[in-house]
Amino acid sequence: MRETGAAPEAGGSVADAPRGNWVDTRAPVWARPWLRLSRADRPIGTWLLLLPCWWGVALAALASGPAPVDLWVAVACAGGAWLMRGAGCTWNDITDRHIDAAVARTRSRPIPSGQVGVRGAIAWMVAQALAAFAILLSFAPLAIWLGVASLVLVAIYPFAKRFTWWPQLFLGLAFNWGAILAHAAHDGTLGVAPVLLYGAGIAWTLFYDTIYAHQDREDDALIGVKSTARLFGARTGRWLWAFALSAGGLMLASVLLAAPAGAGRIVALAGVAGFVAHLVWQMRALDIDDPARCLAVFRSNRDAGLIVAGALALGALL
Numbered sequence: 001m002r003e004t005g006a007a008p009e010a011g012g013s014v015a016d017a018p019r020g021n022w023v024d025t026r027a028p029v030w031a032r033p034w035l036r037l038s039r040a041d042r043p044i045g046t047w048l049l050l051l052p053c054w055w056g057v058a059l060a061a062l063a064s065g066p067a068p069v070d071l072w073v074a075v076a077c078a079g080g081a082w083l084m085r086g087a088g089c090t091w092n093d094i095t096d097r098h099i100d101a102a103v104a105r106t107r108s109r110p111i112p113s114g115q116v117g118v119r120g121a122i123a124w125m126v127a128q129a130l131a132a133f134a135i136l137l138s139f140a141p142l143a144i145w146l147g148v149a150s151l152v153l154v155a156i157y158p159f160a161k162r163f164t165w166w167p168q169l170f171l172g173l174a175f176n177w178g179a180i181l182a183h184a185a186h187d188g189t190l191g192v193a194p195v196l197l198y199g200a201g202i203a204w205t206l207f208y209d210t211i212y213a214h215q216d217r218e219d220d221a222l223i224g225v226k227s228t229a230r231l232f233g234a235r236t237g238r239w240l241w242a243f244a245l246s247a248g249g250l251m252l253a254s255v256l257l258a259a260p261a262g263a264g265r266i267v268a269l270a271g272v273a274g275f276v277a278h279l280v281w282q283m284r285a286l287d288i289d290d291p292a293r294c295l296a297v298f299r300s301n302r303d304a305g306l307i308v309a310g311a312l313a314l315g316a317l318l
Contacts, residue, residue, distance in 0.1 A: 015108045016215075016295065017041040033115035034124055037093060038086030044299045045089065048208070050081035051305035052201045053178030056194055058312035060186035062268055063193065063258040066316050073185045076135050077178060083132035088154050088174070090125040094118060095158040103219040139181075140188035146181045153177065161220075165231040168209040169202070176201030193258035200250035204301070207243035207279065210236065212298040215291040229288075236288050244283065248276040251308065264315035271311020278304040 013024045014036050023032055023041035039045050057073045093100065093111050101112035110116040116124075136147040153174035160167035179201050183194035206228065213220070213229035214236070220227055232239045251272050259265035282300060287293045 013108075014041060014110075016105050033110045037090050037110045037116055037121060037124060038128065039089045040082075040086070044302055046082050046085045047302040047305065048205075049085045049175050049178065050078055051302070051309055052176040052198070053077035053081060053182040054309040055197055055201070055305075055312060056179040056182035057186050058309060058316055059179075059194060059197055059254065059258050060183045061316035062255075062264055062312055063260075064187065067186055070186060073139070073182055076138060077182055080132045080135045081178070083128045083135070084154070087125050087128035087132065088157070090121055090128065091154065092158045094121050094125070099223060099225060102223050103216060105216060105219070139185040142188050142190065143181050143185040146177070146184055150174065150177045150181070161225045161227060163226075165226045166228060167226060168206050168213065168228045171209055172202035172205030175205050191258075193254045196250050196254035196257065200247045200254060203243045203247035203250060204305075207240055207247060208298050208301045210240060210243070211282075211286060211288070211294050214288045214294045237283070240283060240286075244276065244279040247279070248272060251275065255312075259315065262318070264318040266315075267318060268312050268315035271308050271315070274307040274311065275304055278307060 013019075013021075017024070017036070018041070021041040023035045027035055027040075035041065054074060054077065057070055057077070061067065061070050093109055096106075097111045097118070100106035100109050107113065111118065111121055133147075136144055139147070153170065157167070157170045157174050160170040164170075176198050179198045180190060180194045183197075184190050210228045210232065213227040216225075217227065217229045219225075220230055228239070229236065252269070255265065255268045255272055259268050278300070282297050282304075285293070285300075286297050
């Protein structure tokens with residue numbers, strides 16, 4: 001719901017950032033607004049962007065054996081995910097600055113609270129994107145072109161909530177692009193298996209971001225912002241189960257198609273089972289009418305994604 005109150009000072013934290021995060025406690029005061037603009041005080045988004053990248057390169061290694069480039073791809077994706085998540089969040093905050101000012105949870109963000117101006121935010125966005133592009137240039141040509149193509153999805157996403165009830169789908173298309181990009185960075189090729197993995201990631205994003213959107217559904221209704229949380233309403237549970245099963249099924253098909261028979265495949269399949277079990281646990285823990293519970297369950301998806309990444313990587317080594 002809408003609340004009144006003064007915006008935070010330049011040194012103040014953002015309302016939905018974890019208490020005692022490193023930006024608020026350790027970063028230089030002058031740098032804090034810029035780091036908050038990049039969501040450095042809320043690392044869960046970086047994890048959710050990075051993990052499909054690790055899935056992609058690990059799946060490629062599982063299918064054809066680890067390659068010397070894989071370690072660099074994994075490290076480079078970590079840096080690139082941090083930078084592109086920062087650039088994407090900056091772009092999102094530029095386009096949503098008036099909406100954010102009307103929502104209690106987001107009005108303390110750097111632009112609506114006056115910590116950063118729009119021109120400064122644009123410059124910061126460009127700087128992060130150029131740094132990420134420099135990393136991208138170290139990849140295979142197909143991966144480079146896939147990285148450039150992803151900018152279309154990044155550019156569209158902030159506007160999706162204005163014209164569709166499914167903005168979470170657009171987020172899924174953008175956030176999981178790394179699954180096919182990192183797979184292509186392994187050996188410069190693509191196939192059906194990474195596309196299925198990409199689809200699993202999209203279903204996963206629909207799952208966790210619908211949970212996230214339930215925090216804001218009252219504010220969103222007041223200002224006319226669309227979301228799957230508002231669209232599904234009381235039917236949210238059924239939709240979440242469908243997304244969870246779709247994510248698990250597509251991930252299972254991807255592993256079965258990519259992995260040769262043996263210990264590596266068994267480990268990878270165990271990871272898929274662990275991922276699905278985690279989503280089941282989330283459903284049991286979720287209360288869509290409790291914003292704090294929604295946020296906690298949403299953040300737990302880092303662990304769900306790490307289960308898959310770890311299993312695929314271990315399977316590739318075996």
